Amino acid sequence: MSQPILIWGAGAIGGTLGAAFIRAGEDVIFVDNVKDHVDAINEKGLKIVGPIFEDTVQARAYLPEELEGAYQRTFLCVKAHHTEAAARSLVQHLPADGYVVSAQNGLNERVIARIVGEHRVIGCFVNFESDYLEPGVVQYGGHGAVVIGELDGRFTERAEDIYQLMRQVEPKAMITSNIWGFLWGKLIYGALLFGTALTNDSIADVLENPIARPVLRRLALEVATVAAINNIRPEAFDGFDPSAFGPLASPQQTETSFDDMVAQNRRSARSHSGIWRDLAVRKRKTEVEAQVMPVVEIGRESRVPTPLASRLIEMIHEIEDGKRPLDMANLEELANAAA
Structure with a gap:
C-alpha cells in the first residue's frame, strides 16, 4: 500500500x-486546528452529505501539534489567510522527496x-461546491473544475x-x-464574487443589476490587466471565460458573460458566496487579504x-470589523475609487 496522504x-x-x-482505497490522515472537528472524525468518522455521494469514512485526525512522522504527499486545504502558518507547521513533516499540493483559493503556491x-x-485549482457544516460533517454540493500542474509548466511523474x-x-x-492561468482565471472570477459580497443581494441579482455591472467589470479588468502585463494567460473554467473581462474584451463579450453567470447562478442551490456567508453569517475574516492583496502587490511591482481592488480590500475589512453594513450602496462607493 502507498504511503498515507496527509490532508x-x-x-x-x-x-x-x-x-x-x-x-478510492487510499490511506488518509487529516490535520485540522478545530479540536471539535478532529474529535468528531476520530470518534464517528467524517460524514459527507450532498447530491454527489453520501458516506461516512473512517480516518485518523490530529491537531497540528499532535502530528508525528513524515508524509510524501500533502494536500494543503486551509483558508488562504492561514497558509503561511500551516506551511510552517507542515514543513517539518515533509521529507526531502515530499511535496505539497495547494488545493486552495488564490496564489498560495x-x-x-x-x-x-x-x-x-x-x-492545484479546485472549483467544486463544498461546505463545512459542523464538526465531523462536510457537504459536497456539486461538481466543478479540478486542475493539476507543475508551477514551471513541466509534465512530471508526480503531477501525473x-x-x-x-x-x-x-x-x-x-x-x-x-x-497559473487557471489560478489567475479564478482570481478574476473571485474579484467579481468579492464585489457581490459587499451587498446583501444574491450573486445573480448583483450580476444582473445594470448599476453594478460597470464597476464589477472595471474591478475584474484590474486583475486581468495585472495578469496580462505579467504574460499570464487566464484560463476558462466551468463556463466562465476570464477573457470576457480582459483588456481586449468587447462590451458585448462582457455583457454576454454577465448574462451567462446570472443564468448559472440562478440554477445553483447556493444563492450567496462563501465570502458573503463569512461576513453575514459566520462573522469571521474572509480571504480578501490573501486573495486580492497579491494582485495589488504584483500590480504595484x-x-x-489597482485602485478598485485596493479599495475593495479596505471595504471588506470595514465590514469584517462591523464598521460598514452590507448594502448595494457599497458598490456605488467602490465605483468612485477609480475616479
Whole structure:
C-alpha cells in the first residue's frame, strides 16, 4: 500500500478530497486546528452529505501539534489567510522527496514555495461546491473544475500521479502546463464574487443589476490587466471565460458573460458566496487579504494601478470589523475609487 496522504485542513475542500481518496482505497490522515472537528472524525468518522455521494469514512485526525512522522504527499486545504502558518507547521513533516499540493483559493503556491521550496510545490485549482457544516460533517454540493500542474509548466511523474488521484474526486479533472492561468482565471472570477459580497443581494441579482455591472467589470479588468502585463494567460473554467473581462474584451463579450453567470447562478442551490456567508453569517475574516492583496502587490511591482481592488480590500475589512453594513450602496462607493 502507498504511503498515507496527509490532508492539512479537513474543512470543505480537504474533507471532500480526503473522503474521495479514502473511498478510492487510499490511506488518509487529516490535520485540522478545530479540536471539535478532529474529535468528531476520530470518534464517528467524517460524514459527507450532498447530491454527489453520501458516506461516512473512517480516518485518523490530529491537531497540528499532535502530528508525528513524515508524509510524501500533502494536500494543503486551509483558508488562504492561514497558509503561511500551516506551511510552517507542515514543513517539518515533509521529507526531502515530499511535496505539497495547494488545493486552495488564490496564489498560495507563492507563499508555500517560500517556506518549503518551489520544487516541492504542485499547483492545484479546485472549483467544486463544498461546505463545512459542523464538526465531523462536510457537504459536497456539486461538481466543478479540478486542475493539476507543475508551477514551471513541466509534465512530471508526480503531477501525473496527483492528476490520477484527483480523478477519483472529479472524473473530468485535468493536468495542465498553465496552472497559473487557471489560478489567475479564478482570481478574476473571485474579484467579481468579492464585489457581490459587499451587498446583501444574491450573486445573480448583483450580476444582473445594470448599476453594478460597470464597476464589477472595471474591478475584474484590474486583475486581468495585472495578469496580462505579467504574460499570464487566464484560463476558462466551468463556463466562465476570464477573457470576457480582459483588456481586449468587447462590451458585448462582457455583457454576454454577465448574462451567462446570472443564468448559472440562478440554477445553483447556493444563492450567496462563501465570502458573503463569512461576513453575514459566520462573522469571521474572509480571504480578501490573501486573495486580492497579491494582485495589488504584483500590480504595484508591474506599475499597473489597482485602485478598485485596493479599495475593495479596505471595504471588506470595514465590514469584517462591523464598521460598514452590507448594502448595494457599497458598490456605488467602490465605483468612485477609480475616479
